[in-house]
Amino acid sequence: MIVYTLFIVSLVVFAITQVLPADAAVMMLGENATDQALEALRQQMGLNDPVWLQYLHWLGGVLHGDFGQSLRTGQPVGPAMLQALGRSLLIAVLSIALMLVLAIPLGVLAACRRGKLADMIVSLISYAGVSLPEFVTATLAVLFVADWAKLLPPTGYVPLTENFPDGLAHLVLPVCVVSIILIAHVSRMVRSELVDVLHTDYIRAARLKGLSTSRVLFGHALRNALLPTITVVALDVGYLLGGIIVVEEIFALPGIGRQLIIAIQTRDLPAIQAGVLLMAATYSIVNFVADILYAWLDKRIQYD
Amino acid sequence: MIELLKRLLRTPQGAVGLVLVILVFIVVIFGPLLAPRDPEAMSILARYKGPSANFLLGTDQYGRDILSRLLIGARSTVTMAVFATLAGTFAGAFIGTVSAFLGGRADEIIMRTIDAIMAIPNLLFALLIVNLLGSSSINALVAVAVAFAPGMARITRSVALAVRKQDYVSAAIARGESSSYIILREMLPNVVAPIVVETTIRVSFAVMLFATLSFLGLGAQPPATEWGLMVSEARQYMHISAGILIWPSLAIAIVAIGFNLLGDGLRDALNPRTGG
Numbered sequence: 001m002i003v004y005t006l007f008i009v010s011l012v013v014f015a016i017t018q019v020l021p022a023d024a025a026v027m028m029l030g031e032n033a034t035d036q037a038l039e040a041l042r043q044q045m046g047l048n049d050p051v052w053l054q055y056l057h058w059l060g061g062v063l064h065g066d067f068g069q070s071l072r073t074g075q076p077v078g079p080a081m082l083q084a085l086g087r088s089l090l091i092a093v094l095s096i097a098l099m100l101v102l103a104i105p106l107g108v109l110a111a112c113r114r115g116k117l118a119d120m121i122v123s124l125i126s127y128a129g130v131s132l133p134e135f136v137t138a139t140l141a142v143l144f145v146a147d148w149a150k151l152l153p154p155t156g157y158v159p160l161t162e163n164f165p166d167g168l169a170h171l172v173l174p175v176c177v178v179s180i181i182l183i184a185h186v187s188r189m190v191r192s193e194l195v196d197v198l199h200t201d202y203i204r205a206a207r208l209k210g211l212s213t214s215r216v217l218f219g220h221a222l223r224n225a226l227l228p229t230i231t232v233v234a235l236d237v238g239y240l241l242g243g244i245i246v247v248e249e250i251f252a253l254p255g256i257g258r259q260l261i262i263a264i265q266t267r268d269l270p271a272i273q274a275g276v277l278l279m280a281a282t283y284s285i286v287n288f289v290a291d292i293l294y295a296w297l298d299k300r301i302q303y304d
Numbered sequence: 305m306i307e308l309l310k311r312l313l314r315t316p317q318g319a320v321g322l323v324l325v326i327l328v329f330i331v332v333i334f335g336p337l338l339a340p341r342d343p344e345a346m347s348i349l350a351r352y353k354g355p356s357a358n359f360l361l362g363t364d365q366y367g368r369d370i371l372s373r374l375l376i377g378a379r380s381t382v383t384m385a386v387f388a389t390l391a392g393t394f395a396g397a398f399i400g401t402v403s404a405f406l407g408g409r410a411d412e413i414i415m416r417t418i419d420a421i422m423a424i425p426n427l428l429f430a431l432l433i434v435n436l437l438g439s440s441s442i443n444a445l446v447a448v449a450v451a452f453a454p455g456m457a458r459i460t461r462s463v464a465l466a467v468r469k470q471d472y473v474s475a476a477i478a479r480g481e482s483s484s485y486i487i488l489r490e491m492l493p494n495v496v497a498p499i500v501v502e503t504t505i506r507v508s509f510a511v512m513l514f515a516t517l518s519f520l521g522l523g524a525q526p527p528a529t530e531w532g533l534m535v536s537e538a539r540q541y542m543h544i545s546a547g548i549l550i551w552p553s554l555a556i557a558i559v560a561i562g563f564n565l566l567g568d569g570l571r572d573a574l575n576p577r578t579g580g
Contacts, residue, residue, distance in 0.1 A: 005419065008417055016432050265521075
């Protein structure tokens with residue numbers, strides 16, 4: 001399934017970048033290059049070959065870990081993109097961790113106090129959360145937290161290995177911004193799943209058996225309510241990756257999202273291809289792992 | 305229809321959402337009439353002003369009236385988002401229904417391919433398409449529509465599969481009706497309700513996606529009054545006057561919340577189990 005996904009994504013990306021009105025030879029040699037020089041480079045890069053041959057050539061390189069050379073820097077694209085992906089994954093993992101720590105208790109609270117004040121407050125927060133795009137929350141966060149309150153540095157990136165406290169301080173705002181929409185979405189999912197589970201017969205049976213409320217909730221209900229959440233979180237990773245693009249751009253973090261924006265703006269075709277493929281691969285792998293995890297936790301489902 | 309409206313108003317989400325969305329459409333239709341000032345009129349003396357009787361929401365970095373710019377900008381932001389969502393919905397609904405009707409291997413291939421395309425984040429997909437077509441509002445509309453189509457196809461298919469098992473579809477097949485007749489006349493009308501809910505909620509995503517594209521410089525171009533673009537331009541001046549930044553942000557949030565609430569309200573109203 002992952003192989004098929006990446007094959008289709010590679011076709012889509014290659015098709016889009018093929019149609020882009022950009023001549024790689026002109027981009028590398030500049031507008032003033034002689035016709036002979038351009039022709040020689042096109043020949044060397046295989047730009048005169050039929051499209052399907054160019055695709056196979058590119059795909060062959062990718063399968064060997066060679067994504068080609070950046071038209072902008074002339075350096076190999078693969079290592080640069082992988083390094084950037086690593087930085088982005090750090091943000092992604094921290095965001096998901098923050099989301100789980102906050103979203104599950106909020107969802108449980110709302111489900112247990114259904115229709116009461118706490119439920120309405122959680123629901124208000126989550127509506128506000130899903131209705132604010134990342135670029136708005138990020139810009140407001142920079143204005144309020146960094147510029148006015150001076151609590152955290154506004155933008156920039158410091159590697160954690162270089163200066164851990166400072167590096168962490170630079171990550172707080174981006175991680176919070178990215179996780180807002182996730183928290184809003186997942187807490188609503190947890191709430192509605194838990195509300196459904198609390199109405200099932202086995203929960204009523206557990207109650208009638210005389211088990212305490214907390215025992216029913218944590219021992220029986222929550223486990224079943226959280227199962228579908230795994231799938232939702234995995235699907236949200238697509239949204240998360242989109243949010244990371246915006247957040248990296250605003251906070252000037254050198255992750256894969258920022259690399260992609262630069263690549264798209266400068267029409268650096270090999271970098272665009274590598275970036276999109278790596279993002280799609282990340283999403284597919286996360287969803288594959290989530291499926292396996294789901295099947296492992298829920299014995300009723302068996303995958304071939 | 306009246307019955308549906310009654311049910312919709314009975315849910316708190318539906319009532320608030322409906323009011324917000326109606327307000328938004330009033331602004332979209334009558335925005336230019338309501339705007340107190342010329343949105344392009346610059347005034348060097350009246351830059352970075354806070355709210356006052358003259359400028360209800362203050363002025364921006366060129367001394368332009370923020371309220372007027374927001375009222376007129378509603379057209380570009382909201383109208384574009386609605387049309388992009390509708391286009392994406394129709395394309396997706398068509399693919400999903402056809403796939404469900406065909407079934408078997410064709411269905412599997414179509415759905416696997418759609419799953420694969422959905423591995424590219426929506427925003428990134430839209431960025432790629434805008435880059436391909438060139439930065440402009442119309443191209444951003446096409447990009448958002450194309451980015452939405454796979455998701456809509458997936459949802460439509462799952463609903464259509466349930467419909468396909470219904471007796472009236474089997475009856476139509478037994479009568480010997482053509483495939484196009486069955487898809488268009490028997491199946492599509494019955495998958496409409498869940499799609500309306502999904503479409504309404506997606507308008508709020510589209511508003512946000514549009515604003516994000518403009519923010520990244522790939523949607524509407526200056527001096528347009530698109531809200532995302534206004535936020536983007538305000539970033540440089542936000543230290544001087546926070547209002548330039550906050551009002552358009554609030555406008556985006558209100559529209560997104562309105563469509564979100566209306567979608568959730570519709571879902572409850574259309575669901576025979578939870579609706580009154």
